Amino acid sequence: MIREAISSDKFEVLKFCQNTFSWGDYIKEVWDHWISEGDLFVVEKNQPIGICHAVFYPTQAWIEGIRINPDFRRQSLASKLVKNVESISKQKGIPISLMLIDTENEPSLLMAKQLGYKISETWKFYSLQSQKNNDFEISLGNPFQKNKPTHYVKSWRWVPLNEKEISLLISQNNIVYSDTTNNKSVAILGESEHFDNTLIVTLFAGSESDTKNILLFLQNFGAEKQYKRIQILSKESFSNFNNLEHRLTFHLVQKLLS
Ligand SMILES: CC(C)(COP(=O)(O)OP(=O)(O)OC[C@H]1O[C@@H](n2cnc3c(N)ncnc32)[C@H](O)[C@@H]1OP(=O)(O)O)[C@@H](O)C(=O)NCCC(=O)NCCS
Known part of the structure; x- marks a missing residue:
């Protein structure tokens, strides 16, 4: 159900990454970069319905761009994508994972809390x-x-x-x-x-x-x-x-x- 993204997933993914936030979304601008960087994951049910990108540093994993198609939310898909990155990190011996969440993004903050994340700093x-x-x-x-x-x-x-x-x-x-x-x-x-x-x-x-x-x-x-x-x-x-x-x-x- 979770696999590495390929270039041709772009069309389906961008369909549900247009008006994610009040200001729109940035996935269309980063997609090609993330594909070439690697570690861009999709979750699929016949077609991609969620994504997340990871960057692995020796001392930390960075998780970004979590998006779930609105028709498939609250089915633990985002949680599974995050846990997938965490388990790859553990295999690589990376001790910490980090992400950045808008202070007004309640769903995402609640998800992070449920997954065991703690707020370490607040940035403007x-x-x-x-x-x-x-x-x-x-x-x-x-x-x-x-x-x-x-x-x-x-x-x-x-x-x-x-x-x-x-x-x-x-x-x-x-x-x-x-x-x-x-x-x-x-x-x-x-x-x-x-x-x-x-x-x-x-x-x-x-x-x-x-x-x-x-x-x-x-x-x-x-x-x-x-x-x-x-x-x-x-x-x-x-x-x-x-x-x-x-x-x-x-x-x-x-x-x-x-
Ligand atoms: C935030 C987002 C990624 C969550 O995806 P999801 O697949 O629905 O999340 P999950 O099903 O794994 O949710 C896990 C837990 O998070 C919390 N949660 C998620 N969405 C919630 C919501 N809308 N309201 C309240 N709690 C929510 C719940 O505790 C949930 O567990 P539960 O369903 O057992 O109660 C999804 O809403 C999304 O794509 N939002 C727009 C993009 C975004 O904000 N990305 C994150 C940027 S940091």
Whole structure:
């Protein structure tokens, strides 16, 4: 009943992945990428009626894009897809699985709870409009001395931030920070691997003035590089910055698999 997806499943799957959320759905934009990445699973009854995608890292499994055709919900199909990923993870010796769930998505939160997932963090998603300016002063390099974050957001996946990843990000000038107050703000930048012209930023916010510095830099960077969208993920709340709009809030949920 559960198998790896193939390209030709796309037509049937996209039929039930159009208006999943109030804002639509993104499966049509990621389908081809996920097929080539692998570990895209479908559940079928004659034809595909549900999907989910997994990414296996040595230290965690990431589960995303769970969708069940509305005509087949409450039959434990999503639960089976998640359990399938968990059992592959266990076989690979991966200790934890994670997923991201909109704080207003009750069905999904209830499912995760029933499967034994616990909320580990809550993140806010903001969009920022590009705007040319030169009112900022930022630094490039390694801002993390003792307290390094455990994860950063790469193409909407919370991926482990280890020393190797930090070195790579620094060599690509993708870590910027502002440290004028001893309570620095840090941003990790990355282009989306799935959406055109989209800059994804993980923002670890310190003082208000350092955060403002970073946001002004990002606006200008977005304008110079002509990004269509700047998407910012942060655990902090920001209310008084022009052209920064809070869109959604998500819980990061996780389960120990051992
Ligand atoms: C969320 C979703 C994937 C659940 O799929 P599903 O196959 O219906 O889920 P399951 O049958 O495995 O449900 C498992 C448990 O979750 C809870 N649950 C699921 N849907 C629920 C709902 N609409 N209301 C209340 N509880 C719900 C229940 O506890 C359920 O167990 P029960 O049926 O024994 O009471 C499906 O509703 C869906 O595709 N929604 C739109 C896309 C989406 O939100 N994806 C998740 C993004 S993180």
